[in-house]
Amino acid sequence: MVEVKFKPADVGTIPDGYVTNDKVAEDAAIAKTKLAALNITNDDVDEAAAIAKSKLAALAIGDDDVTGISVSKVADAVAGTGTSGDKKITKVGWASATSEVIIDHEA
DSSP: OOOOOOOHHHHOOOOTTOOOGGGSOTTOOOOGGGSOOOOOOGGGSOTTOOOOGGGSOOOOOOGGGOSOOOGGGSTTOOOOOOOOSSSOEEEEEEETTTTEEEEEEOO
16 A cells, blocks of 8 residues: 655645646536637638528628529519510509509500
């Protein structure tokens, strides 16, 4: 049997710089306040990360950013073959009171 004797005052604390990554358990719960500020870049984000839309800044999407939008994504849009001739149709509607189709066009 080996007996070890020591005084608690002789133990002290671990000097700065003596705790390494290898000595920290993988499941250690380290408080966020104990970490330095994180400067996260695109390279740090996993391609499979499911980031909530609410965590993203508002996107200023312009016409040049859009290559195609399906009819189902546009409010009140109707799928069709387009218009022809020298007058362009601007709106197509339905008057429920008179059961008439209303077509607005450029003069």
